[in-house]
Amino acid sequence: MSEIILQMRDIDKHFSGVHALKSVQFELRAGEVHALMGENGAGKSTLIKVLCGIHQRDGGEIQYFGEPVSFANIAESQKAGISVIHQELNMMNHLTVAQNIYIGREPRKGGIIDDRKMVEDARALFERIGVKIDPTVTLGSLTVGKQQMVEIAKAVSHDCKLLVLDEPTAALTQPEVEELFKIMLEMKEKGIGMIYISHRMDEINRISDRVTVMRDGEYVGTVNTKDVTKDDIVKMMVGRVIMGEQKEASCVPADAPVILEVKNLNAGKEVRNVSFNLRRGEILGFAGLMGAGRTEVARALYGADPKQSGEIILNGKKVTIKKPSQAVECGICYLSEDRKRYGLMLDKSVTENTTIASVDDFITVGLINDSKMREASAETNALLRTKTPSMEQLLKNLSGGNQQKVIIARWLMKNSDIFIFDEPTRGIDVGAKSEIYTLMENLTKQGKSVIMISSELAEVLRMSDRIVVMCEGRKTGELDISEATQENIMKLATMREEN
Amino acid sequence: MSNKNPLKKTRSLLSGGKQNIVIIFAAIVLFAIFTLINPGFASSGNLLTMTKSFVPYAILALGVTFVIATGGIDLSIGTVCIGSAVLAGAVCGTGVSADEGTLWLTIPIILATGLVFGLLNGILVAKCKIAPFIATLGTMLVSRGLTSVISEAVRETSSAVKYPPTGWFQKIFTNLNGFPIGIIWVLALTIICMIVMYKTKVGRYILAIGSNEEAARLSGIDVDKYKIIAYAIGGTFAGMAALFYTASNPSLTIAGGNGMELDAIAGVYIGGTSTTGGAASVAGTILGSLILVVIRQGLNIALSSGSVVSATNITYAVTGVIVVGAVMLDVLKKKAAAKVKIDPAPAKEKEAEKVAK
Structure with a gap:
């Protein structure tokens, strides 16, 4: 078993009278993909925000590489090596792809931004993760799917130790998902721990090592992915089983106009x-x-x-x-x-x-x-x-x-x-x-x-x-x-x- | 639940209630201070002067509130206001004597001029997709130039356009036998604006556009049409303001309109209408205009006796600080509100708590 890099214990969070997190537990090992699941409003996003310093917890403790931590803001957690890829893209549409990736840490030559090096670096980065995007085009000209790939590339370039992927595949096509998984496996090799939020069961089964389920702000449990079935997880999430088979035949009456x-x-x-x-x-x-x-x-x-x-x-x-x-x-x-x-x-x-x-x-x-x-x-x-x-x-x-x-x-x-x-x-x-x-x-x-x-x-x-x-x-x-x-x-x- | 509704309704009608109370309080305090400095401030003569100054600005501000609510801006209202009066006076041949020219005809001409420039703004912004700042800056310059050129051509002089200083015009718009009738007009227009803004389709759509224009368009709202309506309201109100302005300032030069729009817009922002659109406070606009006139006139009176500094210039500085301060308060308020995020799921728990109680 590899080293535990993140340990969240009994995390509590209230918002103006609403108990959003109730004594939530979470653990992440180096090189692990740990899926975080739950219905909308279950508290997944809130937990992540508490982790990276957007919200401050009311109770519980967080240990990061064995040290108790409390990040005051996102900049602090980023500095400590935690990157979050958000559900909603937060990038600058008017800037080029390369500028977006290296924003705030542009390579310089004599005080002046070295655009050529920046573009080259971006190209190398894309090559490494197998994405075909021209770093010189503006971000806004890309499709949502491609924009997300840029965001993922940006996180990769940050050399992070803990990566949070908040529904990264929601906007991706199947080949793009495959690319992402390839990158994730690569990062796993390097010992990066990943928290993976997704609603897609197939992906959870394929990519994650463990699953933690939350419901209505409460911690439901953590299981090894290989020990459970899809239905088990769904049951944990909603307490009922839902799954759809392919529709066998059209339900439209033959004489429908x-x-x-x-x-x-x-x-x-x-x-x-x-x-x-x-x-x-x-x-x-x-x-x-x-x-x-x-x-x-x-x-x-x-x-x-x-x-x-x-x-x-x-x-x-x-x-x-x-x-x-x-x-x-x-x-x-x-x-x-x-x-x-x-x-x-x-x-x-x-x-x-x-x-x-x-x-x-x-x-x-x-x-x-x-x-x-x-x-x-x-x-x-x-x-x-x-x-x-x-x-x-x-x-x-x-x-x-x-x-x-x-x-x-x-x-x-x-x-x-x-x-x-x-x-x-x-x-x-x-x-x-x-x-x-x-x-x-x-x-x-x-x-x-x-x-x-x-x-x-x-x-x-x-x-x-x-x-x-x-x-x-x-x-x-x-x-x-x-x-x-x-x-x-x-x-x-x-x-x-x-x- | 149902007994709460009337309260909620009032609150939505006076949206931005807290800010309004702050403004009213500030106005009262300022009023008291200025009266202490110079008791003449509270004299009936001064109050009448103050209402004369207040009314046109308030009406300009009411109109431009609709424009700002769409997320736009109208810089042309000041020059459209004075320009329409200059144009109408010249065309109708008005003069110091009430017998000169056709005074009554100026009213439809002024209102129509305002409407036309408003429509022009609306079309430039909505149909030609020109940024509101640029489009209305253009209209500001065009309205200023065009109306004075026509006036000069008609009258063959560039001297001030004259309106009769006393007569039925004043009785309707400013001074009904000593009663500041303009206030009644402002009250009536405020109520009408509130109804239009909060209780009609036009207002609802204007606010929707200011909130998220694309979402409004995809919801089937004819965004262009309602934007044009907003600017048309702004222009028409600029024309209306001209009636009140002319009644108390019967000698008009186009330069008199310079900067009027900025004071009016400042009033809107002080009143709490969102700078990015989507949320508008009609009552706040009136109160914002009110506090500006108290400051303007107060400083004027306080500094009138042998002061070396100019009251006008101090007024500029103070107005600037207040506008920025008011908008800053709004920003801080939004920041604080953004921090309190309510996750809807645990609402069940809330209900459970209620039951437990």
């Missing part, structure tokens, strides 16, 4: 001549690798980005959608993959966030009826089991899964006909995930239709009635669920254009 037809859609460089249709009560999955153009199809359809050409036919009638407000009028709604940027008003209440698309429904004689709004919001959020202390709570104080539920509530309230879910369960725990799946199924039972973009194949296979596969902006195939397998989807997803 086509409600949406998209013909030869072209938008930017990312969407090339995409056509598909959607039937009433159908869940149409969009599979493909990161950057395949799935999000771009959705955004162009929704009017969020301009279209060059293409026809949209809704219930047999050609419609013009140039901006999202027109799409909403047509009964289409879109739930973005990047909730924080494109979905939430973080400093507004649950009620305001829920009702913002349906303000018209709450107006009597020109004035908004706030109490009616609050009631309706409470009702819809109760339906989704959104965990919030009150309807007045600001969105920024909710966990990721509950924030997602509030956005779903927004569109449920609007009573849209076509729901476009872009990565609906990204960064969401197993419990909330299954609730969102159930919800989608319920929507289709009510005659609504769903377009679901997902990078998780298991999710696509479990939910979809039909699957559209994209690669490099083109639609490379369409599969009925009965004929779809992981293999044939991946084949289509990597069917690059020959030239």
Whole structure:
């Protein structure tokens, strides 16, 4: 057994009357990947924040390499060799990739920043971890997935002893995940301890040595990964077993009408001549690798980005959608993959966030009826089991899964006909995930239709009635669920254009 | 739960309640100090002067609150205000005597001019995607130049534009037989602004845009339209402010509008409206404007008797300190609020505690 590098004992933390951590235990050995699991709001992020000095603990002790420590801020913990890769990316979009990696410690030559060396160092770093990114481009021009790789590379370059990965794979494609695991194994060899937060069971099984489970701020237990099954861990997390098999056959009745037809859609460089249709009560999955153009199809359809050409036919009638407000009028709604940027008003209440698309429904004689709004919001959020202390709570104080539920509530309230879910369960725990799946199924039972973009194949296979596969902006195939397998989807997803 | 609601409602209507109380308290203290220094400060004559000075600034500030709530800014309101009055006076041929020209016609012309410049700002910002600071800086210069050029061309002189110093115009806007009628206007407009900001779709959408513009757009809000509306409100209120300004300053030169927008915007920030948009305090805007006028007039009176330093210049310095101080307080408050993060999951436990009690 290797050396214990981190020992957290009886960690306690309160926030204004809320007991967020209750006597939590955690231990990490050198060269170990220790998974930290729990539902949204279980206290995982809080525990990490206590570790790296963002929050101060109220009780308990932390030993780091045998020494009792108490980091006052993130700079101190960083100096001690603790790096955290956050769930939400916190980097500077206007700077280049290399500048982002070496920010605050730029190589200098005679007092002046040595840009050439910086770029070379970044290139060498990427080569070492097997990532293909040009360090001279601005970070903002990269996809979310690539940005995350940059962040991981940055942590690697920091020469850390303890690395916290907070849902690092949420935005990554399968090959990128493989790359990450390769890097992680390399770091393991070097004796770096890693705390790995993820909701993806397969990954936990593959990469972690031990699993610690938390629930509602409490420590549930620590187990060796090889001694337990997926279901054991899920049981520890939620006290119930959930798992989905692949859907066997389409649930859409044979006579269900086509409600949406998209013909030869072209938008930017990312969407090339995409056509598909959607039937009433159908869940149409969009599979493909990161950057395949799935999000771009959705955004162009929704009017969020301009279209060059293409026809949209809704219930047999050609419609013009140039901006999202027109799409909403047509009964289409879109739930973005990047909730924080494109979905939430973080400093507004649950009620305001829920009702913002349906303000018209709450107006009597020109004035908004706030109490009616609050009631309706409470009702819809109760339906989704959104965990919030009150309807007045600001969105920024909710966990990721509950924030997602509030956005779903927004569109449920609007009573849209076509729901476009872009990565609906990204960064969401197993419990909330299954609730969102159930919800989608319920929507289709009510005659609504769903377009679901997902990078998780298991999710696509479990939910979809039909699957559209994209690669490099083109639609490379369409599969009925009965004929779809992981293999044939991946084949289509990597069917690059020959030239 | 239900008996709590009325309180909550009042609070949301007067959002930023605590800051408002601080401002009211500060205004009272300042008022007392200035009266001690010079008892003439509390005289009815001075109070009337003060309201005359307060009213146009307050109205400008009310209008620009909507713009600031979207996350924008409008630097043109000062020159649009005076420019519209200069233009209207010239076109209608008003003069010192009430018989000259068509005085009543100036009212629609002033309001329309304000609206047009507001719409121009809105279109530049929303449709042409020009940064609000730049777009409204442009409009500030254009409105200043254009209105005075038209005035000069029409009147064939660059002397001050005259409005009658007494008459029905004053009775409506400033002095109804000794009563400062402007205050009533400000109160009425404040209530209207509160309703629009907090109880109508326009206000709700404007605040949503200020909070997260992309999220608002993707929620189906026609962001461009509501931004244009916000700037149009700002412009129209600049026109309205011109009516009150003209009634108490009947001899107008375009230079008189220089810097007005800054005082008005300062009032908005002191009142606690977020500098990045998304949260607005209409009541705070009025109180912020009020405290500025107390300071302006107070220093003016305190330093009037044989002082070597200029009250105007001290006022600038003091105003600057207050604006920065108020915004700094806001920043600190937000920082403190950010530290108190509530994890929703343990809410169950909270309920359990309640039950235990």
